[in-house]
Amino acid sequence: MATVVWLHGGACNGNTQSFLNAEEPTVIDLVTDFGIEVLYHHALVTEMGESAKALLNSIIDGTRELDVLVVEGTIINGPNGTGRYDMFLGRPFKDWVADLAPKAFVTVGVGECASFGGMPSTAPNPSDSEGLQFRKAKRGGFLGESYTARSGLPVINIPGCPAHPDWISQILVALATGRVGDITLDDYQRPETFFKSFTQTGCTRNQYFEWKQSVEEFGQGTRNGCLFYEKGCRGSFTHSSCNRILWNRQSSKTRAGQPCHGCTEPNWPHYDLAPGTVFKSQKVLGVIPQDVPEGTDPLSYTLHAAAARAAAPEWAKEDMFVV
Ligand code: SF4
Ligand code: SF4
Numbered sequence: 001m002a003t004v005v006w007l008h009g010g011a012c013n014g015n016t017q018s019f020l021n022a023e024e025p026t027v028i029d030l031v032t033d034f035g036i037e038v039l040y041h042h043a044l045v046t047e048m049g050e051s052a053k054a055l056l057n058s059i060i061d062g063t064r065e066l067d068v069l070v071v072e073g074t075i076i077n078g079p080n081g082t083g084r085y086d087m088f089l090g091r092p093f094k095d096w097v098a099d100l101a102p103k104a105f106v107t108v109g110v111g112e113c114a115s116f117g118g119m120p121s122t123a124p125n126p127s128d129s130e131g132l133q134f135r136k137a138k139r140g141g142f143l144g145e146s147y148t149a150r151s152g153l154p155v156i157n158i159p160g161c162p163a164h165p166d167w168i169s170q171i172l173v174a175l176a177t178g179r180v181g182d183i184t185l186d187d188y189q190r191p192e193t194f195f196k197s198f199t200q201t202g203c204t205r206n207q208y209f210e211w212k213q214s215v216e217e218f219g220q221g222t223r224n225g226c227l228f229y230e231k232g233c234r235g236s237f238t239h240s241s242c243n244r245i246l247w248n249r250q251s252s253k254t255r256a257g258q259p260c261h262g263c264t265e266p267n268w269p270h271y272d273l274a275p276g277t278v279f280k281s282q283k284v285l286g287v288i289p290q291d292v293p294e295g296t297d298p299l300s301y302t303l304h305a306a307a308a309r310a311a312a313p314e315w316a317k318e319d320m321f322v323v
Helices: 014-020 027-032 049-060 093-103 111-116 165-176 206-211 298-311
Strands: 002-008 036-040 066-072 104-110 156-158
Touching: 002 093, 002 165, 014 111, 014 165, 027 036, 027 165, 036 049, 049 093, 066 093, 066 111, 066 165, 093 104, 104 111, 104 165, 111 156, 156 165, 206 298
Parallel strands: 002 036, 002 066, 066 104, 104 156
Antiparallel strands: none
């Protein structure tokens, strides 16, 4: 049995929408089979107003125990550090998080905004938003670098815009079944089981990536090339399991002909690299250090790419078919 409070800060509700689509396990399974008791979630429980406030205050005063605090969305500090741009149950949302986080056995940031600040924290950041323990790639965030929950763990970040539903539900299962110790976190406090490999792992366009053959249009089928060079796919330097654990059990962005734009990385949406857009291509903006596959450098990559392109077999250059 694990009690869960899910709070919603500065965000679009996308992670709740994603979570409600979880399949392995489903949200219902979490409650009926894994003993999760949802004390508060804005879309799942009937508590609201004074009763919700009383419930949260009972956790803060120690009357009720909280196992898992989930936060979706940024912590909004504006204006002028008051947090009054985001009021919740009569007080700034940030004050609820400050009071509840020390009471939780584990705290989980769901989605890019809670993890790293995401879109709202991108300059000029008028709401003065930040993530729970990061502001973009910089450690600290709202709770501060030294924060740990009662378990001794820092915030577990499940980034993504939104996070994949099964990343969320499977971490909740691990927490509810007492397997907190099995969760290994990377440098950005992401569970390695979902974020150690690159988005490119499992991509059905990998053979075209190797021969540097590109699609011409968004949406072209997987036999028409890779999305890296012309379309700015970040799959070779983004850590996610989007091509291993498919979305809706059947697809991913790259399978659908859409470049990965790196939404699980702390600096997303990378406006600093491509002002005004989340997309950029090697062709348009040129190869810069952040834009070559992780583990290589621009010069080596450029030489390798030229050789691969020159040596590409005929089948790799053909439009096989458009899906
Ligand atoms: S760059 Fe993108 S489309 Fe190309 S192989 Fe890697 S993940 Fe797939
Ligand atoms: S494919 Fe890339 S942009 Fe799309 S959800 Fe996965 S990590 Fe995010």
